[in-house]
Amino acid sequence: MKQLLVFIRKEFYHVFRDRRTLLILFGLPTAQILLFGFALSSEVKNINLAVVDFAHDQATQHIIGKLQASRYFHLQQAPLSYAAMETAFRQGKIKAALVFPANFSADLGHTGRGQLQIVADGSDPNTASTITTYLTAIVGDYQRQLNQAAGALPFQIVPETRLLYNPEMNGSLNFIPGVLALVLMIVCTTLTSVSIVREKERGTMEVLLVSPFRPLLVLIAKAVPYLVLSLLDFTLILLLSVFVLDVEIRGSVMLLYGVSTVFIVACLSLGLLISNVTASQQVAMLVSMMGMMLPTLLFTGFMFPLENLPGPLRLIPNLLPSHWYYLVVKAVMLKGLGFGAVWRETLILLGMSVALLGISLRNFNIRLA
């Protein structure tokens, strides 16, 4: 037991003296959470918008007032003509424009049909469609107000767009379970495999294997520090999510820790397996990154919808522990579901972890040749 503690202490020395390891451990999760949370949101904010107002009346002023009040739009100096608007688009000064024809209010007042034009920069189709949705919603909102005030047009259908426009809709929630899966995968798999392969590469593994220290204990001594560090990372991500991104954790935190521990065991086992088949740190790093991270990014469902996968590829996610972990964390963290709702996924994950652990222990070479 004392031998094991001596070994574990040594592992922590390695971790805390290697700047690269520390960067992966603490820099990576922080950077990812902040990037995904703030930069990579699917929301579009601060859209540069120009209003070309040929009407200049009460109705258009109302709509412009609403636009100014919205945090999504940033109103630019109004161009006076179509030509000026086109130049502004070409120069990238604006992303969208709203054009009111001269007879806008007259038409609205007399025929009940006012026409206006929404122009958006289509070179970025996703942003453009989001912007037009926002603009349509704001105009629709005004239309609804008009109808309520008038009360004379009871049969006019006002499209219900409020959900799309919900400022409370937090776009940063969904990725957190994905980032958790990704970070734990990297920390456990990459760092474990690299730390074992480093001992092989430097020749210290031979010395360890010649010593009375049991090979199985070498594995445990390697696994324990990274298990602890992974849980620390998990805590860091949770704290960042709650205090920086204002995410509310709806389900049981204990359950999250439990499931994460199971997932970490799966990742550690993968790391051990990789360290068995590779001889250099670079290869171990490459296999961990390409072999583990890429599938996690592609097939867990947090970046790309799995529904889009063609036929047979749709089976792949089922083979990945990170997919099941993602499902459980999403359900518990964001939907507030309890163990009763996720026991099946948890069981599958547990099965995978036990199987991987078994395989990696069996394959660990006690003798080098």
Added chain:
Amino acid sequence: METNPAPAISSHELSKHFDGFRAVDRISFEVAPGEIFGFLGANGAGKTTAMRMLCGLSYPTSGQATVAGFDVYRQQEQIKQNIGYMSQKFSLYEDLTVLENIEFFGGIYGLTNQQLRTKSEELVTTLGLQSEAKKLVRGLPLGWKQKLAFSVAILHDPKIVFLDEPTGGVDPVTRRQFWELIYAAADRGITAFVTTHYMDEAEYCSRVCIMVDGRVEALDSPANLKQQFHTDSMDDVFYQLARGAQRGE
């Protein structure tokens, strides 16, 4: 009491084959306790493979061997308790300090804290590393690293210490100092089993065993070998034997 003490290492017809290639081909020898036994051979002659079998890093294909009286097939754990090992590659942790390395390796051999304290103090004083004790090993000159690695390998007072080309890349003066450490260990009764391809080092050994193409071609004291081959240098002895080698680098 036996008049002839039990050998520290005994090998009988020990062989190791890799896919039909006879890396080590039926080698037999005995090493007496306290002896400094040199294991010589060109690169690829099979010295490292032979040593790895004796240390328990690799299973023999056939033959018998005992180390410190324990069988290499069945009594691995007992062997490990009784040997020290220093590999070809520098085998301390570069990102740990001198003291931390001593504590780690002493710790995994089960030394008590009390023993560790006295041992590390003694070791640091002997090597003159007082001012470097709390510095990372990375910063030490290669010669010091190797002396430290050797001292760490015999920290737990093993019966036998295996040294796999311990002085590779070190200048002759440092090599000489390194050998003084080996002599000091031998005086304490530790048997040293050393592989090398430096012929000046062969002169320092009590007996040398010269391997060519996986077989033992000569085994005697340096003086006797020189007489036998009618020459006054081990270099020449080795050259005469290795000339017939089939295996290159």
